[in-house]
Amino acid sequence: MAKRKNWGWYALFVVPLLVIFVTVVIVPFIIGIFYSFFEWDGIRSNPMMPVGIENYIQLFSDSRFLDSAWITIKFTVLAVIAVNVVGLTFALLVTSKLRTANIARTFVFMPYLIGGLLLGYIWKFVFSDVFVMIGEWTGLDTIFFNWLMHPDYALYALVIVFTWQMAGYIMIIYIAGIQSIPGEVIEAAKIDGASLWQRNRRIIFPLLMPSFTISLFLTLSLGFKIYDTNLSLTGGGPANATELFAMNIYNEIFGYANYGYGQAKAVIFFIIIAVISLTQVYITKKREVEMQ
Amino acid sequence: MKRAGKISQEVLLFIVALLFLSPIYIIIVNSFKDRQSLYENVLAFPDSFSLEYYAQAMEKMNFMSALGNSLYITIISVIIIVILSSMTAWMLARNDNILSRIIFMGFIATMLIPFQTIMMPLIQLMNNIMGATGIPMLNSREGLIFMHVGFNSAISVFLYHGFVKSIPISLEEAATIDGASKFGIFWRVIFPILKPITVTVLIINVISIWNDYLLPSLVLRDTALRTIPLSTFYFFGEFTIQWNLAMAGLMLTIIPIVIFYASAQRHIIEGIGEGAVK
Amino acid sequence: MKASKKTLASLIVIGFLLILAACGGDDSVNGNNEGAEEGSANKITIFQSKVEISDQLQALAKEYTEETGVEVEVVGTTGDDYFQQLQIQLNTDQGPSIFSLQHVKEAEKLESYLYDMSDEDYVANIAPNMELALDGKVVGVPYGVEGFGLVYNKDLVSPEDVADLDSFVSTLEKLNDEGINGLGLAQDAYFLIGHISNYPFSIQDDHFEFIDQLSAGEVTMAETPEFQEFGEFFDAIKANTKNPLDVTYDEEIGDFATGKTAMIHQGNWAYGMLEEYDLDFEVGMLPFPLNGNDKLAVGVGNNWAINGTKDESEIQAASDFINWLVSSEVGQRYIVEEFGFVPAMTNIEANDLDPLSQAVFEASNSGETIPWAQNYYPANVVPNDMTPAAQDFFLNEEMTGQEFIENLDVAWQKSVK
Numbered sequence: 001m002a003k004r005k006n007w008g009w010y011a012l013f014v015v016p017l018l019v020i021f022v023t024v025v026i027v028p029f030i031i032g033i034f035y036s037f038f039e040w041d042g043i044r045s046n047p048m049m050p051v052g053i054e055n056y057i058q059l060f061s062d063s064r065f066l067d068s069a070w071i072t073i074k075f076t077v078l079a080v081i082a083v084n085v086v087g088l089t090f091a092l093l094v095t096s097k098l099r100t101a102n103i104a105r106t107f108v109f110m111p112y113l114i115g116g117l118l119l120g121y122i123w124k125f126v127f128s129d130v131f132v133m134i135g136e137w138t139g140l141d142t143i144f145f146n147w148l149m150h151p152d153y154a155l156y157a158l159v160i161v162f163t164w165q166m167a168g169y170i171m172i173i174y175i176a177g178i179q180s181i182p183g184e185v186i187e188a189a190k191i192d193g194a195s196l197w198q199r200n201r202r203i204i205f206p207l208l209m210p211s212f213t214i215s216l217f218l219t220l221s222l223g224f225k226i227y228d229t230n231l232s233l234t235g236g237g238p239a240n241a242t243e244l245f246a247m248n249i250y251n252e253i254f255g256y257a258n259y260g261y262g263q264a265k266a267v268i269f270f271i272i273i274a275v276i277s278l279t280q281v282y283i284t285k286k287r288e289v290e291m292q
Numbered sequence: 293m294k295r296a297g298k299i300s301q302e303v304l305l306f307i308v309a310l311l312f313l314s315p316i317y318i319i320i321v322n323s324f325k326d327r328q329s330l331y332e333n334v335l336a337f338p339d340s341f342s343l344e345y346y347a348q349a350m351e352k353m354n355f356m357s358a359l360g361n362s363l364y365i366t367i368i369s370v371i372i373i374v375i376l377s378s379m380t381a382w383m384l385a386r387n388d389n390i391l392s393r394i395i396f397m398g399f400i401a402t403m404l405i406p407f408q409t410i411m412m413p414l415i416q417l418m419n420n421i422m423g424a425t426g427i428p429m430l431n432s433r434e435g436l437i438f439m440h441v442g443f444n445s446a447i448s449v450f451l452y453h454g455f456v457k458s459i460p461i462s463l464e465e466a467a468t469i470d471g472a473s474k475f476g477i478f479w480r481v482i483f484p485i486l487k488p489i490t491v492t493v494l495i496i497n498v499i500s501i502w503n504d505y506l507l508p509s510l511v512l513r514d515t516a517l518r519t520i521p522l523s524t525f526y527f528f529g530e531f532t533i534q535w536n537l538a539m540a541g542l543m544l545t546i547i548p549i550v551i552f553y554a555s556a557q558r559h560i561i562e563g564i565g566e567g568a569v570k
Numbered sequence: 571m572k573a574s575k576k577t578l579a580s581l582i583v584i585g586f587l588l589i590l591a592a593c594g595g596d597d598s599v600n601g602n603n604e605g606a607e608e609g610s611a612n613k614i615t616i617f618q619s620k621v622e623i624s625d626q627l628q629a630l631a632k633e634y635t636e637e638t639g640v641e642v643e644v645v646g647t648t649g650d651d652y653f654q655q656l657q658i659q660l661n662t663d664q665g666p667s668i669f670s671l672q673h674v675k676e677a678e679k680l681e682s683y684l685y686d687m688s689d690e691d692y693v694a695n696i697a698p699n700m701e702l703a704l705d706g707k708v709v710g711v712p713y714g715v716e717g718f719g720l721v722y723n724k725d726l727v728s729p730e731d732v733a734d735l736d737s738f739v740s741t742l743e744k745l746n747d748e749g750i751n752g753l754g755l756a757q758d759a760y761f762l763i764g765h766i767s768n769y770p771f772s773i774q775d776d777h778f779e780f781i782d783q784l785s786a787g788e789v790t791m792a793e794t795p796e797f798q799e800f801g802e803f804f805d806a807i808k809a810n811t812k813n814p815l816d817v818t819y820d821e822e823i824g825d826f827a828t829g830k831t832a833m834i835h836q837g838n839w840a841y842g843m844l845e846e847y848d849l850d851f852e853v854g855m856l857p858f859p860l861n862g863n864d865k866l867a868v869g870v871g872n873n874w875a876i877n878g879t880k881d882e883s884e885i886q887a888a889s890d891f892i893n894w895l896v897s898s899e900v901g902q903r904y905i906v907e908e909f910g911f912v913p914a915m916t917n918i919e920a921n922d923l924d925p926l927s928q929a930v931f932e933a934s935n936s937g938e939t940i941p942w943a944q945n946y947y948p949a950n951v952v953p954n955d956m957t958p959a960a961q962d963f964f965l966n967e968e969m970t971g972q973e974f975i976e977n978l979d980v981a982w983q984k985s986v987k
Binding site for chain 1: 298301302303305306308309310312313315316318319334335376377379380382383384387395397398399400401402403404405406407408409410411412413414416417421438439441442443445446447449450451454455457458473474475478488489491492495496499500502503504505521528533538539542545546549550553554557
Binding site: 326327328330331332352411412415416418419422423430431509510513514515525526528529530531532533535 | 621646647648650655662821824839846847
């Protein structure tokens with residue numbers, strides 16, 4: 001009896017959200033997988049030809065897709081490191097007793113408030129005007145030139161903009177984590193004479209493991225999915241050097257009108273990143289210290 | 293000596309933070325310039341701070357109507373998200389069985405799907421639901437709210453889930469012995485403890501829903517239903533971008549959210565030192 | 571703690587009040603919509619991609635409603651994501667009654683949605699060869715004609731300076747020595763390579779046939795003389811002008827308007843931006859002298875099409891609107907004065923055009939034009955394949971024009987595979 005009642009509560013708490021979630025995300029995703037076995041241009045009234053797994057086979061000889069997948073992984077690794085280092089550093093700084101902490105927190109978070117395409121356009125000004133200007137003033141024109149013109153540096157430019165935008169977001173999550181650490185624990189460590197680094201290394205970081213799990217996973221998923229900034233900052237150029245994954249699929253589906261093939265790409269890439277990300281979650285979760 | 297060190301730390305943090313903010317300077321100054329002055333120097337101070345372009349942008353965007361739509365959609369979505377995802381996350385975290393794990397994995401795995409790859413099936417599905425049941429999923433603000441809840445549930449459940457696990461279970465056990473129902477325990481005991489993460493969930497969802505362009509652009513067709521980001525499309529022409537209006541429009545988009553963030557932030561500060569668990 | 575709860579509560583209350591206020595404001599609008607939807611042909615929806623005319627089109631729609639009682643709703647989106655939006659809208663039952671199409675490739679894709687306008691009266695007035703046709707049926711009415719070529723500063727360049735490859739090259743060199751950028755392109759796909767790539771196609775005897783042969787692999791660009799010379803033009807451009815990848819569209823226009831650039835490859839649409847500067851020189855438009863070509867490239871950028879899957883009364887209402895747009899005095903005045911189009915209809919007069927539009931209009935009327943071959947390119951070959959090849963060319967110092975043309979061959983094959 002009690003058990004059945006428990007299931008009733010379980011259903012009451014979980015089912016409403018689950019229904020919405022399945023309708024909005026899961027079902028369309030499954031429909032997408034279904035389309036990946038067809039050759040179709042994405043127009044409802046035009047014919048869909050079943051081609052089995054041919055779309056999937058074709059993928060592995062598509063050099064533009066393979067390049068794009070590789071660039072995306074490279075970008076994501078760099079972005080995850082940069083965002084988390086910057087975000088965590090600021091989180092530690094702004095939860096300290098510095099008086100400028102409040103204003104710094106607001107400033108760092110501000111870029112995240114700006115959504116969408118315009119952000120990339122603004123950074124385009126920064127790289128093509130400000131960087132060039134700094135290069136001319138300081139004579140360091142091997143560092144400060146228009147990064148967007150260089151196939152490698154354009155990717156780094158994307159990492160910088162992404163970090164700029166996301167560090168504040170990740171900072172908030174670390175702040176929430178730091179706040180949940182009881183103040184007495186840190187005070188006790190201070191009284192025991194632990195240095196700042198020791199306190200971080202021995203007390204704060206282990207207790208922050210849940211925040212690490214969340215932040216790493218979030219940056220991974222945001223990095224893999226990046227589209228808006230990619231489009232407005234580099235447009236995939238120069239010469240496809242920064243055509244990240246979401247843009248590659250988008251171009252396949254809406255540019256080349258290969259709907260089925262584009263969906264096949266999406267499925268394969270989803271599997272790859274799911275394996276990577278879930279491994280990461282599994283590893284970091286195992287290290288979490290549960291506070292009892 | 294120690295004092296001097298402290299002051300230099302303060303100054304350093306301030307400068308770094310200011311540097312972080314600096315690209316926003318470009319938005320602000322150029323929302324006051326005409327095309328020629330923008331071309332001559334992107335970084336220069338504008339000749340005057342006339343609000344001309346803001347007035348123009350507001351008029352073109354039909355700002356008050358768009359603001360109303362954005363507020364309605366964002367507030368309702370976020371309230372629903374907070375209520376449903378905190379409940380779900382708590383249940384999933386506290387009933388660690390195979391079903392919970394599958395559901396939780398389902399939520400987080402979908403965070404890896406780029407929206408661009410499912411938008412077309414999504415809209416088709418919503419169209420079919422609409423045809424079959426008559427519920428206005430498309431071209432209605434409520435339909436959009438439904439979809440926002442679906443897309444933002446994963447991250448919210450994910451955030452709550454991690455936090456719930458750090459709450460000692462003993463609190464709930466005490467309440468259970470007192471005879472409270474699950475519902476009562478959740479709302480009276482657990483939800484107040486979740487406050488710091490609720491603030492985080494609020495902030496993140498408000499921002500992503502407020503700024504979203506792609507989903508509303510697919511769902512809302514009537515001019516009268518447009519949200520603020522949708523209204524800025526006027527400034528992005530086939531061949532030209534009207535920079536001053538686009539920048540002014542962007543400022544108008546982010547000002548409400550800056551106000552929201554500034555007020556929500558106080559609740560984060562309160563949490564500092566206090567700790568979530570007492 | 572208590573105080574914070576109070577502020578949180580008051581924030582929520584304020585939020586709800588704002589919602590209520592907003593809802594109150596909306597009611598009148600919603601009420602109107604519902605009233606109109608009862609009779610289906612009382613309302614049509616237009617979805618179109620040219621953001622530049624959104625406001626004006628809305629004003630026009632209002633006038634139409636006042637005159638006829640038919641409500642016209644104008645829906646817009648940013649220029650970039652229009653076609654994808656249209657595709658998704660058409661896949662639902664929410665599709666528009668009238669939408670815009672850029673060229674025949676888009677029409678082919680949406681063939682099953684297109685209403686055959688061939689028998690409508692207004693089709694007869696479309697200027698020769700300017701209608702959007704598919705399998706002998708007219709499926710689109712042009713917005714207007716547009717043209718591109720070398721937009722030049724009359725103080726710095728005269729027509730005989732750019733009459734053929736040799737004079738073109740020596741002009742670029744001379745201007746370069748004087749510290750003036752001879753020719754400005756911009757980094758955007760169409761301004762970098764899309765428009766300018768038309769010439770070697772358009773001056774073929776039959777560019778449709780040529781493109782078909784090219785797609786079938788029967789000919790290559792690299793072995794075609796017009797393309798070889800086009801490669802030489804690009805060699806000269808790379809050697810003597812500012813790297814276009816470093817130039818945004820705004821900068822291209824700004825550099826030209828301030829006399830730092832002598833010529834830009836642009837169309838008559840650019841005048842709208844030039845007007846925002848105080849020009850102290852006269853501008854004109856010259857043909858791009860590939861193989862001694864002396865004609866401007868004139869074509870149609872956008873067309874009105876009717877959604878043939880709607881019910882008959884809605885199709886009729888949509889057709890009536892287009893008829894009114896191109897035949898009534900009000901509609902025609904809007905096309906020329908408010909939209910700023912060079913009319914593509916023989917029954918519309920155009921006066922007081924800006925200098926670039928005037929050049930296009932004269933060329934178009936006299937028939938001294940070459941076609942826009944790009945309207946027959948494989949879908950999206952410009953942004954997806956040709957642009958990366960052009961970026962490669964401008965980044966890589968050593969690459970020659972001929973190699974660039976070979977890369978364009980590769981790019982082309984990729985998009986037709």
